[in-house]
Amino acid sequence: MVSRRIVILQIIIRKSSIMKTLRLLFIFLSVPLFAQQGGMWIPSLLEGMNESEMTNLGMKMTAKDIYDVNNASLKDAVPHFNGGCTSEVISNQGLLLTNHHCGYSQIQSHSSLENDYLEDGFWAMNLKEELPNPGVTATFIVKIEDVTTKIMDGITAAMSEAEKQKKIEQNIANVTQTSPKEAYQENRVRTFYEGNQYMLFVVETYKDIRLVGAPPSSIGKFGSDTDNWIWPRHTGDFSLFRIYADKNNRPAEYSKDNVPFTPKHFLPISLDGVAENDFTLVFGFPGTTDEYLPSIAIEQVINTINPARIAIRDAALAIQDKYMRADPQIKIQYASKFARIANYWKKWRGETLGLTKSNAVGIKKQQETALTSEINKKGKQQEYGQILPQFEKHYTEIEPYSLAREYYVETVLRNVELLRIAYQTYQLKQAYENRGAQSFEDRRNNLIERAESHYKDYSKQVDEEVFEALIALYVKNVQPQFLPDFFKNLNAQSLTNSVYKKSAFVDFASLKNLLEGDAETVMAKLNNDPGFQVVSDMADAYNEKVAPKYEELKLSISGLERDYMKALLELSPKDARIFPNANSTLRVTYGKVAGYSPADAVYYEPVTHLEGVMQKYIPGDYEFDVPQKLIDLYKAKDYGQYGENGKMPINFIGTNHTTGGNSGSPAIDAYGNLIGLNFDRVWEGTMSDYYYDPALSRNIMVDIRYVLFIMDKYAGATNLIKELKLVHPKKEIGKSKKKKKKK
Template structure:
């Protein structure tokens, strides 16, 4: 097996060859755009240079893009650190500031001055300073004779040395990530700002319009945005929250285009996509869409039915569970779309045809046959072996994740394990830290909701998971409660100390020896321990052993694909690092006799309007603005654009990413994908994969005309690139 991953040579040669990957497929590293993508991008309509997108010597587009909280993307849109991201990305922060008296989720919030902007402890904004290839150093001394543990140990030592010697400022950090299944490594120097304040949010009736019914769907009419501001110390460097902090002066902020989009316009999305698996073998795809996705969907479907029922009839529970329900439903619906998308596009058949071409390429070359012969068959066989454990694993993790009392029990068990590892003398300090971190959890907790969820999920778990994947302890408890979810839940919630913060605090405040004994008696922790022990021995252990072999062969298979299929251009899978993707504005046809246009307008909002419905209600003022067609400079031909779609390749983590035009101006805000295209994480198909963006003109319209927060628009640089004109900043009347 080759020890050097000659990516530059390979990809450089591919520029001049036939490219089988779609021109809109791929999540590209920004510092390689000049050598790999610039020519193609300019052919598609790009008007700036790759050096305007990524540059370490002067301000460039990358300097306006941030990892928002580590889970979304945001962009700087003014010289005063104003940050734009999605409403759903800011949802947790908005919820934490929401009370029944100040219901920012229902009514929205707009700070009229910087002093009114609300702090959010723990929320961060991380910029990328520079990116470097450190593959040679990372893999130094790593031979093919090492097993997986030995290989990783050698790499870890190399990475530690690279980090310690990396050139950076004292306030900067170094992150090194593997790419192409750990065949290559890149170093990222970052700056993280820790004072990020809420500036404004529309009401959920705009920011979450359509809610779960419209999630992942097109046509879409959601104003999914919120605004924050990044603050720095007086030296413009990262600083902890302080009233003395000042708005960040960014190296670059995004001008905003008022020209809108037209069909076939070139677009870019710049952000931090979370995770894709584009190079998996066919058996892995089959396992995902025929085994794991159905399991995960089934568990969340049962939980969501319970939660939705309570939220519709209790306003307090609606506030408490708003963020939980949104997060749970988001992945649930995505997995459904993923299954359907792969089936609709013949994804599995395409993968098999790809593997046939790969195998023929291996067999046609004696050197490749010697190196990679039988590799793909071995890898597919391992995925077949993994399948029953992978499905059982998903049932277990979904049960514990979505049953709050079992999740709390799991955290308590982890606490006790931590004490055993560090010594009994550490118990008071570790306990107090745990309780401090747990107190806020119970503020958004309902025993009634959790009890009914627990009932439903236990019935499902013990029905779907074979007893030989559960274990004796867990199954014994199930038998003691008549193999019935309600009986089990009644026993737990009537006797457990984990149903309230006060009861949990009292339980843990006793001597360590007493708690260590009684943890086996509490019905919640007893059930969790029984299930956890069975899972560890019967599922996790064999799963991880097979997965280790898969990881080794998957790395070789990645290298093999690039060695064999030289007419294909390869991009690294997403791994929460900064990427740029590009495509064109356009509609699509997902099935027979169905044709979707590329843009929606406020007219569509009114068509969906259902008074009093929490998903489709529309604020009175928005209805008035629509009736009077009072769209100001943001309307187009008597219409108010709301959302549009394009063929940019996106995934989770791209939420909040800026949609940019050919000049690098902000034209929209990425927030979703079409349902038929959610399978793009494992099976991108340009025919139906579309990303959904809220039109920046709708954002400005809501901020200005609806919310009256004109002072925020005045911070921004508004441009007309199609008319080569800058819009004068409007000043307030004296």
């Protein structure tokens, strides 16, 4: 365990002053025995340390094979899927592979009681059967360039934090507008190392993405919420889409005249499978991590923020689950929403357990002590000496505001659907008051268009019960000074009855009628609607009593984080492995296939098989039911070329450092071939967004052979199998070695 190694190291340090320079490296980074694993690295900067580490782990490629501006490389096969997940191109006709849960909303949107693709799966047997998905995108990275000098131009130490941020924003806008690109490309500037580095990304976004294939939820979501974040896992979490382009292979909106996209590179697929200690590279767009937060921030996550988030979603999920189990129509309507809410609810629970178990707070305090020692040793007290005391002050002050913000966001913007729609009309009112009638017209039309789709999957009965439960929690747990005045003596049941009997937000026809008329007429009708009154009072109270102070303190904390990161970069040993936090930009993480031991006398093997599905099988259960055809294939051991030693591998785990956004990321072998599809992390390691512990942190991947088995033997989609390039790199290497020996 990391914490035990630190204790041993401290004893050595006390005995030898020669070891002082190693103290910061070992205590701060906390990964002395796993120095080649963990981290989310910028692909354009892999040459040097990262390339050496990957080679030592068994990689046979070069850094240029992964990222190259002038030649096709792995980056050209890994697009950002719809802004939230990762995907990979697996054929020369733009066939796109991602997770089932990443394509879940699209699968659901095409489903009905008559054609329930969630229940039965969907497979297009030719191009004409592929289904369009308006609004879905696939974004490729064309080029990455360091523009730190340009972004920091004109920044001085004498500036206030607000002045610095304003100047930085101006510089970002200028670089974005003036940097060269093609007309169909886009420039984006992103910050790294908490504002100590800035990178320009040139991207191409394709907008005609069609659904090609998806297994039934009994395969693609097997284990559902019970198994989510859990190992061992037995889930075929994949779906297939296709990118379409115009006749010049460039991005275009949907058109029947568009043609399948021809990629610069697509991933060959290895049929050789995986074994313990095999090299794994996961390429993707991890969302957000905070690996360098101070100990007091982690304490707040454990003791204040996560408990609030979990309690709110506990209540919402229990109500939704009750209705979904009783009504097939509600089950379809709420399937995607329930999965989205449950995903991070369970993650936060595991995260809290992992942070506690790994002693993350204690380790970070040791790191802070070591950094303070280094600051004093180098005479940097004036520059960095007040950072940690200021962290303590600001985090203590922001805590009640952060708690109030979490309750507001989780209640109004995420979990009560009536409030979420009503909040959009609150924004409509603000647009009218601040920008006039034209802005009102534009927003109203967009709102009505979005709302029509929303109400297709809305149940007044479900939402009413969620509203009552969450408003009661809001009143109970948000400090009184942050509440709307009428909340202070509120009866949640009485308010709920009034809102859901009288508000126009309970169905689409009423809402559409509410929004008809000129701006003044609509505003008058809104102000008389009880649903709008509730959200308006809640939003006004938040915007007046919580947001200003929260944003003020958050800005100060952001400045401290930048200076803290600068201190770490400056004062850590030259070979320290300090990687930038995730920010939804393209990253590489590398490691090995490996089991782990989460508790005394417990060891988890790194690979699961179809036998495990049958052991978990519960007929008729919505989480653990199994299609009859899969049972028949299992009994016959009819695995085709995809099985191994009479068994069908399903999932495997590795030491790759992943997070949300890495869903759908390709797992790539030492030679650049696809071996799996990332989709989750283990329960014990979900704290890796704040603290990566190599003893516990494991990412979970679908074995690509299971994906092919389902496509081929289960679905009969041989038309798709024929598109793929299937290879045997291990066997080919073995043959080459034998030939050399004969010579």
